[in-house]
Amino acid sequence: MPRTCKALIKDYCANCTFAGIHFIADDSKHWIERWFWVAMVVLSWYGSALLIIAAWDSFVNNPISFGVETTYTQWDTEMPAVAICELANDKKLYDVADTIWPPDHLLDLEDALKEIAHYRGISYSLVQVCHKAKNPDPLCPVSNYSYYAALVRSSCPQIIQNCSYNDKPFDCCEYFQPIDTDMGTCFMMNSIQTKNPKLFPMINNLQQKRSNIKFQIYVQSTLYTIGKDEIPSITTLQSSTLKIKLGYSHRRQITVTNIVNDPLVVQTAIKTRACRFHDEVEEHSLYPLYSYSACTTLCRKRAQLDFCKCNDHFMLGTGKYN
Secondary structure, eight states, rough: OOOHHHHHHHHHHHOOOOTHHHHHHOOSSOOHHHHHHHHHHHHHHHHHHHHHHHHHHHEEEEEEEEEOOOGGOOEEEEOOOOEEEEEEEEEHHHHHHHSSTTTOOOOOHHHHHHHTTTOOOOOOHHHHHSSSSOOOOTOOOSSSSSHHHHHHHHHHHHHEEHHHHHHHHEEEHSSSEEEBBBBBBEEEESSSSSSOOOOOEEEESSSSSSOOOEEEEEEEEEEEEOOOOOOTTTTTTGGGGEEEOTTTTOOOOOOOOOOOGGGGGGSSHHHTTOOOOOOOTTTTTTTSOOHHHHHHHHHHHHHHHHHSSSSSSSSSOOOOTO
């Protein structure tokens, strides 16, 4: 005789290896015990379903995990990028002012010129003297600020000299290459964002445990120690900057920790991993490669356009008269 469906299910449960299932089909057990095992099996399956759903949701929405890598002792660690951005050059500023204006010009014009040449987001003197005054001085610079800034800003040989790595001299301006930033032209070493990147071979490992870079600065400047993909900007963290005072000897010690991504991370959606790789450049990017500071600079440019329909003269991609 053919077996009924109920008999088949009972036979399956009696021989099933899932925990608790065979107790449900055991006629020798009291009905209360059998219903107890029904409840336990249902609850365990429900709990397993919740764990599976949570694991799947975590895989889809947050698949990135972090772990401690113990092979770092075998790594070749590269030195970070070093940037020098001119902060002030009063002597050259006064010389330029005496060249472009008559000797009896207002001293307030020199303050305005200083704010143009070393713009950091504030132009108090320029606004008060040349824009808000009832009778502005006819010599006031009211446009083409990039031209005035270029007259005052120093070139690489005028800023950086006598470079050496582990007491071996090298040509400063061959490796400190110019790069446009929202603070004007800076000079960066070991950056991959410059027009023609040329990285200096500075490797640390078990054989070469320390690296020592020395150079002399002849203009009041700010030094930045940042990642080779980052850009010095107005919003760079204070911990990554050092103001250079003329006549003083500065020493900065840094520790570098390498981070390596699993090759499969690139296959994860950008929205999911909440970050981008260098080659995942945003539309209308200001720099050839993506980085956090390059992104924030682009955001500030867009915010300036939205707020005042123009950009400051140091912002990349800005027209001559903007």
